[in-house]
Amino acid sequence: MFALQYSELGPPDVLTVGEAEEPHAGPGEIRIAVRATGVTPADWKLRSGAIRSEFRPDLPLPHIPGMDAAGVVDEIGEGVTGVAVGDAVFGVVDLAKLGGAAAEFAVLAAWAAKPDALSWEEAGGAAGNVETATRALDLLGVTAGTTLLVEGAAGGVGTVTVQLAAARGATVIGTAREANHHFLTGLGVTPTTYGPGLAERVAALAPQGVDAVLDVAGSGSLPDLVAIAGEARRVVSVADMDAREHGVHLTWAGSGDAPGLDGLAVAADLAAEGRFTVPLGGVFPLTDGAKAHELSATGHVRGKIVLTVP
Ligand SMILES: NC(=O)c1ccc[n+]([C@@H]2O[C@H](COP(=O)([O-])OP(=O)(O)OC[C@H]3O[C@@H](n4cnc5c(N)ncnc54)[C@H](OP(=O)(O)O)[C@@H]3O)[C@@H](O)[C@H]2O)c1
Structure with missing residues (x-):
């Protein structure tokens, strides 16, 4: 599959789109064909080395950034019920892995049905936040x-x-x-x-x-x-x-606090009622991942930055 990735820490131009090993859904997980994925400050802070080591495990390289995504389910892991191949969903990766969503396929550890009220871009940038x-x-x-x-x-x-x-x-x-x-x-x-x-x-x-x-x-x-x-x-x-x-x-994903994953279904229901939106501060194709990281690093984005996946 293709993926946005980097093999060394450094400035935005260490990011390239290239071949990566396809992930598969393990027990309790699903895999999606990604349509859009969010860019969060943690993505560029991990890439640049700015997050202090006590707040993150060692980052295996090459690393695919992206904590969340929306897409179409194409693989269902053992023990998963309530979702079928072909369903549109949005969700988060296993946050302990610190990435993996900015790719052709991504494995989600938690998800909710994508409401029609949210576009792929909005849904793709919703779950982590x-x-x-x-x-x-x-x-x-x-x-x-x-x-x-x-x-x-x-x-x-x-x-x-x-x-x-x-x-x-x-x-x-x-x-x-x-x-x-x-x-x-x-x-x-x-x-x-x-x-x-x-x-x-x-x-x-x-x-x-x-x-x-x-x-x-x-x-x-x-x-x-x-x-x-x-x-x-x-x-x-x-x-x-x-x-x-x-x-x-x-609080952070590894802090031991109860994860806020039940919020995914709550946000989906609110979106369907017209009470929840994901304001977009920038939408880029996956190939412009470096530009998206640069924009995120300005610290003055209004709303969410999202990468679209062809
Ligand atoms: N711990 C976790 O689980 C977790 C999860 C996600 C994100 N984060 C962290 O949370 C932070 C925010 O993430 P984000 O995704 O919301 O970032 P973001 O989308 O880049 O937004 C940053 C916002 O901060 C505002 N801002 C800049 N300087 C400010 C100041 N001095 N006082 C108040 N607001 C200021 C900007 O608004 P103006 O343009 O109006 O200044 C901008 O809208 C980042 O440090 C990120 O790493 C932590």
């Missing part, structure tokens, strides 16, 4: 009546998180640069800018205080976010590798 957002919202106990602050609401994880939180009945305040405020309002979020003075701006928007804070930005603002929440246990970060120094829990 839905899993992350669900895991984080569960850790924070976000439910009806929660006031949630999301630091970094305009990106891939942020846009999914705010919609899933709103669907739980939470009131959501999200930070973004001013150019993204109208966009966030459209997702049901009360926007404000990040940076100095955040506590005062949030206090004006939520005089009763916020119950929970999710840091998606990893921009070094945890001391402010803890002060806004009142205590560190009300703050979770998915992005700040120094979170522990601030008493804040850092």
